[in-house]
Amino acid sequence: MERGCVYMGKILVVDLQEGRCQEEDLSEEQIEEHVGGVALNLALYERFRERDPVIVGTGLLTGTFAPASCAGVVTARSPVTGGICHVPLLWQTAVELKYSGYDFVVLLGESARPVRLWLHDSLAELADAGDVWGKDVWETTDKLRFEHGDDYVQVLGIGPAGERQSLLGQLSENYWGSRDLYGLGALWGKKKLKALAARGLGSLEVAEGFFDACVALKDEIASGRIRGSQGLVPILRHLGADAGGLNTLEARAHRNVASFNCPYPYNTFLMIDEDASLLKESAKAEPGLLLTDPAGVASLLFLGDGMAQVLRRINRYGLEPSACGVLLAARGAGSAAQAEGALADFVREGCSLEGEGARHVRGVAPWPLSDSPESRLVQAVSLFSHALPPQPALGSFEDFSVPESPQERARWWLERQAVSLVLGVCPLSALLSPELSLERMADLASKACQWEDLTPEMLRNKAWEVIGRSASLAGTSGKLPASWAGPEFEASLQGLLQAP
Amino acid sequence: MELVVDSLKCTGCRICEYACNYHHDMDCSAIGASLMLHRAEKKNYFGMMVKRERNLLLARPEGPEVVAPGSQVEGAGASSKPILMRAPCDLCEGEEEPFCVKACPTGCLSMKE
Numbered sequence: 147m148e149r150g151c152v153y154m155g156k157i158l159v160v161d162l163q164e165g166r167c168q169e170e171d172l173s174e175e176q177i178e179e180h181v182g183g184v185a186l187n188l189a190l191y192e193r194f195r196e197r198d199p200v201i202v203g204t205g206l207l208t209g210t211f212a213p214a215s216c217a218g219v220v221t222a223r224s225p226v227t228g229g230i231c232h233v234p235l236l237w238q239t240a241v242e243l244k245y246s247g248y249d250f251v252v253l254l255g256e257s258a259r260p261v262r263l264w265l266h267d268s269l270a271e272l273a274d275a276g277d278v279w280g281k282d283v284w285e286t287t288d289k290l291r292f293e294h295g296d297d298y299v300q301v302l303g304i305g306p307a308g309e310r311q312s313l314l315g316q317l318s319e320n321y322w323g324s325r326d327l328y329g330l331g332a333l334w335g336k337k338k339l340k341a342l343a344a345r346g347l348g349s350l351e352v353a354e355g356f357f358d359a360c361v362a363l364k365d366e367i368a369s370g371r372i373r374g375s376q377g378l379v380p381i382l383r384h385l386g387a388d389a390g391g392l393n394t395l396e397a398r399a400h401r402n403v404a405s406f407n408c409p410y411p412y413n414t415f416l417m418i419d420e421d422a423s424l425l426k427e428s429a430k431a432e433p434g435l436l437l438t439d440p441a442g443v444a445s446l447l448f449l450g451d452g453m454a455q456v457l458r459r460i461n462r463y464g465l466e467p468s469a470c471g472v473l474l475a476a477r478g479a480g481s482a483a484q485a486e487g488a489l490a491d492f493v494r495e496g497c498s499l500e501g502e503g504a505r506h507v508r509g510v511a512p513w514p515l516s517d518s519p520e521s522r523l524v525q526a527v528s529l530f531s532h533a534l535p536p537q538p539a540l541g542s543f544e545d546f547s548v549p550e551s552p553q554e555r556a557r558w559w560l561e562r563q564a565v566s567l568v569l570g571v572c573p574l575s576a577l578l579s580p581e582l583s584l585e586r587m588a589d590l591a592s593k594a595c596q597w598e599d600l601t602p603e604m605l606r607n608k609a610w611e612v613i614g615r616s617a618s619l620a621g622t623s624g625k626l627p628a629s630w631a632g633p634e635f636e637a638s639l640q641g642l643l644q645a646p
Numbered sequence: 647m648e649l650v651v652d653s654l655k656c657t658g659c660r661i662c663e664y665a666c667n668y669h670h671d672m673d674c675s676a677i678g679a680s681l682m683l684h685r686a687e688k689k690n691y692f693g694m695m696v697k698r699e700r701n702l703l704l705a706r707p708e709g710p711e712v713v714a715p716g717s718q719v720e721g722a723g724a725s726s727k728p729i730l731m732r733a734p735c736d737l738c739e740g741e742e743e744p745f746c747v748k749a750c751p752t753g754c755l756s757m758k759e
Contacts, residue, residue: 152674210674211664211749238660245675284688297685321688349667349675357668361748368751376657400690401707404659409751411657415690425654425708427691434690 149177151351151595152206157190158248158270160263162337163255167263167270172249181591181600182206182249184232184567185612187221190252191230192619197254198223200333202235202302202342204249205570209241209406210352211360212590213367214575214582216406218243219567220302224328225336226313226498226509227528228623230616231328234531234566234573235302237319237413237438241406242300245346257338262303264294265344275340282306282462283318284432290343303341304331305464306493311335313498313509314473316466322413322438323460323467325531327510331464356593363590366581367409371541377402377414378437381539381578382444385515391447395437398422398454403436410578412539413438416454435461440574441533444514445471452482459486463493468511468533473497476504500624507532508624519552519638520559522630526639527556529616530563530573539577546580556642564609610645617643647737647757649744651694651705655754658683658692665749669738680735681746682728694754699734 150172157170180186183205190201200222207215218240224231243251247268260279264271278286283305291299301320308315308331315331317324334340379396383389395414400422404411413436417424420433435458437443442460445468446453456474460467473492479485491497499506506512507525513532521536536559538546548558559577565584566573569591576582588602626635666679676682684704685692696703704711715730737757738744747755 211661211668213751297687347675347677349671349673349677352674357665357745357749364749364751401654401692402657403690403692404657404751407659407661407664409659411659417690426706427686428689430689432688436687436690 149174149595149597152210153177153182153249154244154247154268154348154350156248156268157250157252158265159252159254160270160272161254162257162261162339165257165261165272167272181568181605181608183208183570184219184221184564185608186250187219187232188612188615190250191221194252194254200253200330200337202243202251202253204240204244205568206591207594208570209244210350210594211357211407212571212594213360213364214408214572215570216241216408217566217570217572220317220326220330222330222333224330225332226329226624229508229528230619231528232530232567232616233317233324233326233328233330235319236325236405236572236574237300237322238406239300239302239319239344240570242298242344242346245348246344247346247348251342253337253339256336260338260340262290262340263342265342266294267347278340279309280306283464284321284462286341287320290341294343294345296345299343299345301341301343304334305462307331307463307465308335310493310496312465312493312496314466314469314492315464318461318464319438321461322436323442325439325533327441327466327468327531327533329466352594353596356590359590359593363581363586364409367579370579370581371545372410372578375540376411378412378440378443379414381412381440381535384540385440385444385535385537387444387515388447391450391453394451395443395447395453398434400424400434405572408572408575410575412574412578418454418458434458439467439533440535441511441513442467442471445511446474448475449480449482449485452485455482456485456489459489463489465489465492466511468514469499471514472499472504472506472511473502476502505627506624507626510624512627520555522635523552523556523638523642524559526626526630527560527617527642529613530560530567534574535577537577539574541580553638553642557646560613560642561606561609564612565605568605568608568612607645614643614645647759649696649735649737649747650756650758651696651703651710652754652756653693653705653707653710655752656692656694657752658685659751661749661751662694662746662755665745666735669741669745670733678732680732695729697729697732697734702729
């Protein structure tokens with residue numbers, strides 16, 4: 147059995163400047179060397195770095211029976227930090243991308259006019275996006291799904307904020323916010339790429355015994371730390387979010403929803419214009435919104451009952467919710483009406499946290515619920531998304547057998563993110579379930595394609611290679627908060643980036 | 647024995663579709679599965695559809711409904727049509743337990759006499 151059996155075997159290179167799509171085979175050698183996901187993304191980034199590439203990639207296990215195998219990753223130079231960032235995709239997008247026939251998509255240069263990319267049945271079409279340019283995220287997703295005749299089409303796209311190249315512009319997954327805090331929406335706007343839509347009807351071969359091993363791990367996860375909990379509220383409560391805000395949110399909570407094959411459904415739908423207990427299909431077209439981003443929700447809780455309405459507007463504009471929360475608080479927007487007015491300004495003015503004098507970490511909104519030394523360290527590195535908690539999302543560091551030192555804790559977090567994104571395992575699930583250990587992830591990856599020397603040690607090395615190389619490419623320009631700065635912090639940061 | 651769907655336990659993760667397909671085709675895909683998630687994403691309305699030998703089980707959140715082939719079904723969009731062309735559920739004949747039941751993380755799917 148080949149290493150690449152859990153990949154479709156194709157890399158798509160899209161030259162936006164020339165308006166041309168070209169396919170390359172994903173070789174066994176590339177998989178042997180990089181395994182997949184963020185490691186292969188980085189190799190492709192380095193190969194095409196002169197053309198300001200954006201790489202959308204899937205992990206080795208993305209879309210398979212492996213528990214929490216929903217993840218993909220977008221790698222690019224962040225217009226916010228100036229450094230390389232790796233943004234996880236955690237809804238259904240990465241799975242549809244892989245099954246559409248393309249494991250990796252490389253987006254090069256800038257188009258002269260708005261375009262959109264449609265991937266399906268191992269075919270790639272780069273089309274004029276004049277019909278959706280100017281539309282918000284929800285209108286765009288609706289239009290593309292209608293046009294392609296399928297509600298399962300997954301859309302990675304931008305709204306008006308990205309089109310105007312606002313540094314608060316984020317990539318959206320379908321209608322909802324993503325974990326992009328790095329302004330990738332602005333980068334897509336600069337490239338005039340409105341959306342990448344994918345629908346997958348392909349299939350992957352997996353080795354005998356893989357399915358049973360996945361079921362066994364899923365059973366352990368389901369009866370482990372997450373047992374009895376569902377949704378975003380328990381996570382935010384555990385992480386110390388304001389109890390009053392959470393009670394308000396809970397009153398509007400509808401059903402919790404899992405990302406592809408995730409044992410813990412961490413997405414929570416809020417009803418705004420409907421009763422939250424409604425079981426029948428709403429007669430209203432847009433009764434609420436799906437909460438997908440712990441940091442964004444926590445940053446907006448101060449708006450009380452108006453939070454849901456404001457976040458829906460943020461999602462439609464394709465704005466980054468955490469930064470919006472920081473700016474709205476700084477501007478003293480206490481009501482939903484005030485906040486919605488200010489959001490229109492953010493889109494129009496293309497503002498940034500740095501420009502507004504608001505608190506930030508290298509231009510990015512800080513994790514809102516903790517200022518612990520380890521959380522400062524992982525944010526200062528600014529490679530992965532700190533829309534995800536910089537700590538275990540339900541349990542404690544002890545549950546994950548992590549030593550007490552801030553540097554060890556930060557190291558654990560970085561390694562967990564990198565390993566997850568190499569394999570395509572959800573990095574939030576990896577912060578929820580100790581059962582999803584490095585050893586078990588390596589075991590599943592090895593079983594998926596009978597790759598015997600894919601060991602935990604190999605994965606760990608790969609993770610630290612990604613972290614080290616990404617950091618060395620960075621040239622990160624943004625500043626750290628003044629209260630963090632100092633020789634001791636700098637030394638910890640430098641030590642953190644050394645491979646163990 | 648029959649497959650039972652407790653829709654309110656479903657979280658829409660879709661792994662049951664891939665597990666079912668694995669029984670039919672021994673690969674990882676969803677295109678040949680006998681069951682399928684129907685989702686109206688913007689409304690957070692979702693439930694399972696199961697193609698059975700003689701009918702279709704619509705496991706809606708508000709309660710299950712069994713419909714005969716060719717019936718008009720409200721609310722099923724274009725994405726729901728492929729289920730009618732799939733092989734019916736055989737409860738993973740020859741297996742100890744249907745693969746969808748094994749793979750489900752929430753206990754939404756089970757078997758009953």
